[in-house]
Amino acid sequence: MTIVRGNNPTDFLVYSAREDLELSILGPQILSFSASDFNVPIPANNQVVYTAFITASTIGTIRVGPESFNATIYSD
Numbered sequence: 001m002t003i004v005r006g007n008n009p010t011d012f013l014v015y016s017a018r019e020d021l022e023l024s025i026l027g028p029q030i031l032s033f034s035a036s037d038f039n040v041p042i043p044a045n046n047q048v049v050y051t052a053f054i055t056a057s058t059i060g061t062i063r064v065g066p067e068s069f070n071a072t073i074y075s076d
Helices: none
Strands: 002-005 012-016 050-053
């Protein structure tokens, strides 16, 4: 999983993690995280976009919801 400031995987990297799921668990597994992005330049339109890219490499992996992704920005 990677979190970037922007819309594309090549944009500014804010957070990156890798989680190995426990294959013996047949039900859902939860992944949670917390990240920070400091000294964010605020664009002229006052809109900063963050995007989460999540991939799985195991055949049969299914993402089930609900999913939630929130960001709060503080800038001087």
